[in-house]
Amino acid sequence: MKILVLGGAGMVGQKLAQSIANGGLGDISIDELILHDIVEARSIKSDFKTRSLVGDIANNGEAIKLAELKADMIFHLAAIVSGEAETNFEKGWNTNARGSWQFLEALKQVHEATEGQYRPRLVFTSSIAVFGGPYPDKIGDEFLSAPQSSYGAQKAITELLVSDYSRKGFIDGISIRLPTVVVRPGKANLAASSFFSGIIREPLNGKEALLPVGTDVRHWHVSPRTAIGFLTHAANLDTSLLQGRLAINMPGISCTVAEQIEALRNIAGEDAVRLIKREPDDLVMRLVSGWPRDFDPQRALAMGFAADKSFEDIIRIYIEDDLDRSGQ
């Protein structure tokens, strides 16, 4: 079986590839893993063939090139991140929505050229950004998608496309709505959500972290390791169980910033916590106030998707998977 990862050079793409190299992908026998991204993906050590392809899914022609690889299993993680999609309207829409649509069209073309023989499993990483407030205390599985960002609208549209192309039998798709992934290794980025990782990662590396919001802010989180688990579980899921609703809210940990800091204190002590400096930022506070706080993801739980056990576990996963390795 051939696996294709769009966005294979990103943090999640790399961890997914490494996870597949280490532990496989359920019962699937893997022949080749192809990592596609706008930059060359770091190579992965594995028992099967791996290669990296460089290209931009927003470009005309890239989609059909990718579809003609006839990968049996496709993970679509490629995206312009939320902050950039908001400031660069054209770029976000071109990549996140038009690029995804072009790719689905190309898969349909190959499906038809093979007289329906080719019908890949496609796992699309959507996001809780498809939601917009006001929210109930816990967002249920039947809550409307009314995004308040271009990124969220682009994810919601791609979900609808994945659903209709799947309903018609051109692909066998599923969209998983990831919580905010923490603790992200590496350097802080410009995403408004970056501080959620920063206030844990920086102190654990002996560095100061800025906290731009109040400690009462509540949000919905998943560790990178558990997010990868969602992707591989989705890859092996019997999609007929979804009964036509192919976009699923993933489980997560709902906690306040105060609870996150308390978890850090329990694991790394007061010295670590002292490295967190309050520096209120009105823009970040305004953005974060529109984000989901908590979910009741019954469908995902019934299908065997399992969240992290606690925010302390999320911190431990960072320490085990990334702290020693990167030293940041």
Place this chain on the structure above:
Amino acid sequence: MKILVLGGAGMVGQKLAQSIANGGLGDISIDELILHDIVEARSIKSDFKTRSLVGDIANNGEAIKLAELKADMIFHLAAIVSGEAETNFEKGWNTNARGSWQFLEALKQVHEATEGQYRPRLVFTSSIAVFGGPYPDKIGDEFLSAPQSSYGAQKAITELLVSDYSRKGFIDGISIRLPTVVVRPGKANLAASSFFSGIIREPLNGKEALLPVGTDVRHWHVSPRTAIGFLTHAANLDTSLLQGRLAINMPGISCTVAEQIEALRNIAGEDAVRLIKREPDDLVMRLVSGWPRDFDPQRALAMGFAADKSFEDIIRIYIEDDLDRSGQ
């Protein structure tokens, strides 16, 4: 003020144009009304200038031609109908989704070329086809959109585009989700919902009508006159009241086929009812079983959108507005 109606030759487009010609559009002073469609629209008698434009919004170049008209008020009713969008996948996606997107892009271009001066009100007619089962007894304003038809997916995607282009200030948009419009004048069409009009219209014209489903089927209806009222109300609405959720479920009448037949009996007597012949059709029954049955459209009601009073009223509106005029 210049008004543009996309889909101006269709049943709703023509009735909207006639309504504007007869009664204006709220407090708006009208200079010109332009009806655009793939066929020449029937001319409308009015005190202001009217003209008809022929073209296809799915064609490249048509969108920018339309946007450059710089209409202040745009009604976007143009669509490939649900049945055709389901059988002709390419055509439905090209017109209903790609065509709508191209048009919004063109409006954005004119917005930018005029340094933000041009920012039209856009009223997009969406549909309850954005929903898919299973349903609660009454669909609330926060129920998810999980369409089970290409037409529904295309409407849902256009809603998301209208919302994001509006949020960014390129247009001032609103999407209204119409119930199934009955009683449609004219001949039966191939839409699976056609019988809802047929079982009233044909007997009132002394003709036999086929009923392909059981009389316990419940569905959500609006008369053409009231649907036009929704469009003109939306045109004049203060869109800041929508608080970023620009797609609204419209009010309607929820009733069973048995109740519709009873209403016909009350108005036209047993002779009319006897013209309805049961002819079960498995395909239509299967399709209809996936359609919404009832809603609780609180937001729309709070904003002053008002449904028909009863299904009997819906029949009377057909008799007043269409029966004498067309004789079918």
